[in-house]
Amino acid sequence: MIVIAIILGCVIGAVIGINAPVIPYTYSTFLAIAVVAALDSVFGGIRSVLKKNFDLVVFITGFFCNSILSIALTYLGQKLNIDIYLAALLVFVGRMFTNLTIIRLHYIDKWKEAKAQKQAKPKAIEEK
Numbered sequence: 846m847i848v849i850a851i852i853l854g855c856v857i858g859a860v861i862g863i864n865a866p867v868i869p870y871t872y873s874t875f876l877a878i879a880v881v882a883a884l885d886s887v888f889g890g891i892r893s894v895l896k897k898n899f900d901l902v903v904f905i906t907g908f909f910c911n912s913i914l915s916i917a918l919t920y921l922g923q924k925l926n927i928d929i930y931l932a933a934l935l936v937f938v939g940r941m942f943t944n945l946t947i948i949r950l951h952y953i954d955k956w957k958e959a960k961a962q963k964q965a966k967p968k969a970i971e972e973k
Contacts, residue, residue, distance in 0.1 A: 888944035
């Protein structure tokens, strides 16, 4: 179910992206940091699904709060002529890599378990 939702979201995003107007340069920083914040929330959501403690309310509020806070930091940084958005970018990208590592390790462990079970079955048959 989750995989279907992810694939459907990617297809819809690609179709919208192809037909979307070009974002002006002045807003590109805002959009970039919002996308990174949203991706951080998505990877965190996938991680929590794998750990079996996913909560939709936590996911949705985190998704929007992270995006809005990152946009607000970017706006404040532009007004102060300081690149504050870089701090948010560092944190979000760091968390994305951490979550991606945990997701990757989860699937590697599952693959190893399946491989070990597959190898154990022929040995059990030979012993009989």
